[in-house]
Amino acid sequence: xxxxxxxxxxxxxxxxxxxxxxxxxxxxxxxxxxxxxxxxxxxxxxxxxxxxxxxxxxxxxxxxxxxxxxxxxxxxxxxxxxxxxxxxxxxxxxxxxxxxxxxxxxxxxxxxxxxxxxxxxxxxxxxxxxxxxxxxxxxxxxxxxxxxxxxxxxxxxxxxxxxxxxxxxxxxxxxxxxxxxxxxxxxxxxxxxxxxxxxxxxxxxxxxxxxxxxxxxxxxxxxxxxxxxxxxxxxxxxxxxxxxxxxxxxxxxxxxxxxxxxxxxxxxxxxxxxxxxxxxxxxxxxxxxxxxxxxxxxxxxxxxxxxxxxxxxxxxxxxxxxxxxxxxxxxxxxxxxxxxxxxxxxxxxxxxxxxxxxxxxxxxxxxxxxxxxxxxxxxxxxxxxxxxxxxxxxxxxxxxxxxxxxxxxxxxxxxxxxxxxxxxxxxxxxxxxxxxxxxxxxxxxxxxxxxxxxxxxxxxxxxxxxxxxxxxxxxxxxxxxxxxxxxxxxxxxxxxxxxxxxxxxxxxxxxxxxxxxxxxxxxxxxxxxxxxxxxxxxxxxxxxxxxxxxxxxxxxxxxxxxxxxxxxxxxxxxxxxxxxxxxx
Amino acid sequence: xxxxxxxxxxxxxxxxxxxxxxxxxxxxxxxxxxxxxxxxxxxxxxxxxxxxxxxxxxxxxxxxxxxxxxxxxxxxxxxxxxxxxxxxxxxxxxxxxxxxxxxxxxxxxxxxxxxxxxxxxxxxxxxxxxxxxxxxxxxxxxxxxxxxxxxxxxxxxxxxxxxxxxxxxxxxxxxxxxxxxxxxxxxxxxxxxxxxxxxxxxxxxxxxxxxxxxxxxxxxxxxxxxxxxxxxxxxxxxxxxxxx
Numbered sequence: 022x023x024x025x026x027x028x029x030x031x032x033x034x035x036x037x038x039x040x041x042x043x044x045x046x047x048x049x050x051x052x053x054x055x056x057x058x059x060x061x062x063x064x065x066x067x068x069x070x071x072x073x074x075x076x077x078x079x080x081x082x083x084x085x086x087x088x089x090x091x092x093x094x095x096x097x098x099x100x101x102x103x104x105x106x107x108x109x110x111x112x113x114x115x116x117x118x119x120x121x122x123x124x125x126x127x128x129x130x131x132x133x134x135x136x137x138x139x140x141x142x143x144x145x146x147x148x149x150x151x152x153x154x155x156x157x158x159x160x161x162x163x164x165x166x167x168x169x170x171x172x173x174x175x176x177x178x179x180x181x182x183x184x185x186x187x188x189x190x191x192x193x194x195x196x197x198x199x200x201x202x203x204x205x206x207x208x209x210x211x212x213x214x215x216x217x218x219x220x221x222x223x224x225x226x227x228x229x230x231x232x233x234x235x236x237x238x239x240x241x242x243x244x245x246x247x248x249x250x251x252x253x254x255x256x257x258x259x260x261x262x263x264x265x266x267x268x269x270x271x272x273x274x275x276x277x278x279x280x281x282x283x284x285x286x287x288x289x290x291x292x293x294x295x296x297x298x299x300x301x302x303x304x305x306x307x308x309x310x311x312x313x314x315x316x317x318x319x320x321x322x323x324x325x326x327x328x329x330x331x332x333x334x335x336x337x338x339x340x341x342x343x344x345x346x347x348x349x350x351x352x353x354x355x356x357x358x359x360x361x362x363x364x365x366x367x368x369x370x371x372x373x374x375x376x377x378x379x380x381x382x383x384x385x386x387x388x389x390x391x392x393x394x395x396x397x398x399x400x401x402x403x404x405x406x407x408x409x410x411x412x413x414x415x416x417x418x419x420x421x422x423x424x425x426x427x428x429x430x431x432x433x434x435x436x437x438x439x440x441x442x443x444x445x446x447x448x449x450x451x452x453x454x455x456x457x458x459x460x461x462x463x464x465x466x467x468x469x470x471x472x473x474x475x476x477x478x479x480x481x482x483x484x485x486x487x488x489x490x491x492x493x494x495x496x497x498x499x500x501x502x503x504x505x506x507x508x509x510x511x512x513x514x515x516x517x518x519x520x521x522x523x524x525x526x527x528x529x530x531x532x533x534x535x536x537x538x539x540x541x542x543x544x545x546x547x548x549x550x551x552x553x554x555x556x557x558x559x560x561x562x563x564x565x566x567x568x569x570x571x572x573x574x575x576x577x578x579x580x581x582x583x584x585x586x587x588x589x590x591x592x593x594x595x596x597x598x599x600x601x602x603x604x605x
Numbered sequence: 606x607x608x609x610x611x612x613x614x615x616x617x618x619x620x621x622x623x624x625x626x627x628x629x630x631x632x633x634x635x636x637x638x639x640x641x642x643x644x645x646x647x648x649x650x651x652x653x654x655x656x657x658x659x660x661x662x663x664x665x666x667x668x669x670x671x672x673x674x675x676x677x678x679x680x681x682x683x684x685x686x687x688x689x690x691x692x693x694x695x696x697x698x699x700x701x702x703x704x705x706x707x708x709x710x711x712x713x714x715x716x717x718x719x720x721x722x723x724x725x726x727x728x729x730x731x732x733x734x735x736x737x738x739x740x741x742x743x744x745x746x747x748x749x750x751x752x753x754x755x756x757x758x759x760x761x762x763x764x765x766x767x768x769x770x771x772x773x774x775x776x777x778x779x780x781x782x783x784x785x786x787x788x789x790x791x792x793x794x795x796x797x798x799x800x801x802x803x804x805x806x807x808x809x810x811x812x813x814x815x816x817x818x819x820x821x822x823x824x825x826x827x828x829x830x831x832x833x834x835x836x837x838x839x840x841x842x843x844x845x846x847x848x849x
Contacts, residue, residue: 121689124687124689128686241691241692241693242689242693243693244693246693247692247693247694247744250692250693250744250745250746251743251744251745252743252745252767273743273769274743274769274771276771276791276793277791278791279791280791281791283791283792283797283822283830283831283832284829284830285794286794286798287794288793288794288795289771289791289793450818450834482832483810483820483832483834484810511829511830511831527831528831528832529831529832529833529834530831530832530833530834531834532834
């Protein structure tokens, strides 16, 4: 029907561009959809899905090339129309597939759900790719023009996602991609029939959107869904951003007080909870002044080593929990680096439930931790970084530049003479993050000509550890202050100049003497020997290799088996499989 | 025709007899044999964390776990695995239930609070050891179903309540033992307050779907609290030669 040497009409090139924009836009948007419904690391399957869709379409077109050439316009109409419809339908369907992804480790039948989940996204890719490949075989003599339209549309689709998510919800963006495909139907062939099909599709897609029929919600097992099952739970506010969906939930069962002492008798303060892609984040405190219980929170240890009226800088602000702790200690100034503009607006009360969730006077800087130190040289009295410790392996491919040796040096250089750098993290049964942090700190200190044993302290409870690194040696007064804090609130010291093993592991018993031994090995320069026999790779990360969450070492498997016997597998994570599958 | 019908009837009866002899699961509606096999296979997670309390083993033998598992997952009721029960929750792995019960060290004089009723299975196990079991569930449908299930199964002495377990059950406090089945970022002060001096609290800590660690919280006679992190409890193999 379309001779290969006849040039494609401009409207067809425009249609090709729209479909290409829809395909690639959908592909990028899927990273958000999968992250919200299940797990963002699963997004690594998306590229494979897109490629499989194109491969299947290519094979199909090769098999039926003659028929497709004879009825090219019809094939284009059908494929574009089907793409416009299956795009929202696949998302709707995906939300109804019963899959408990984290249970995959012990319930192989979850693979069926996983297969169905992946398969339902394959259809729109196949149909969109069918449109593209049909164009290519019908106008094979004008490949250059087709490529230009295809690539331009693809680039526009890819770019549109991060830009559009600044101002609209993910569901609305998907509706636009469907409408683009509906428009392609109209442009593919002039005539009343295609106009009618296009208008009908647009009507259906808009109707789906208007009746909220395209909800992208976390799976039942995710924490937001679980909390929503509790009585009177309600979502106060929700916004999509290019890298996460922020949700503020009010529910009666929210009692977050991370790091609160077991000796504290105060209840958790009034709060709502911030969720990132349906996963729990920090509590957002519904208070106007710092609650007194902040004195009993483990992060307050940093202020035992800091001078009075400290200048405080907070990295990874989260929901502002650490800001309230800082505010309790009568600071001269609190600055915080936070890249996410929507989160900044939420915390300051410019968006969301319209009340600030930060103490008055906190200055928010829209930049990364590293950039902050480059742009604002000190002196600072307290710098605090909070690091979550995801399941081992899940973040193995993620880069972090705020925990490298170079980053430590940057922060330490910005500290005042009495300043302290505090890093808060979780402790695992087999420590990983905490050991890598102390390994990194000791290397940075040695590179700066300082003796780690005089500059490092650490304190923990049953779940959290705070590593404290000072610019000046920790003198007797500061040692006493930290010891008194630990005793009063029943925290265990892990490292401090002059600390004896008998003074550790007192209130929160851990097997094998707690963390005193490994920390001592790193601080006293025996790290190499220790590392060789340890189950995980806890070598410091650097700017050249900033994979802070990558701990797996093959040689460690034997150590794990030896240490934990039958439960050794609990210390590994299938998350590494995703990383390796992605070529990491 | 009549002869054919008689032959078919005899064949059907024969099949029923054979099935009755070879498939205990079909014959044993209470699934006692499966329960026996499961309980016999429970070992522990470490040489010093063995499931060796005969009272706990007897309790697990008496409670029909399959009655706490959703209909569609009945085949998994007697596997040593957690099973989803809806609303994003699970009925814990039998090893975890046994370990938590054993670590709680419950006797018949103890008043026990369970935070997080879930299906009601843990409460039913505890009820084998003491008559004073109180359990709270924050998710209303789960609380309703658990209450109905426990009543139907005859566990009439278990006190159930929908509510926020963070605040415990002050009207019934103090408790000798508290079992918390949901991970927490901190140990709720109201629960610590409702724990008797000399009391024990068991909490699994860690991500809901990841490796969790059992934690034992003890309160001495002076009211001072300490914690002890035990070993990971998820993904424990069904049996282990090293522990036999």
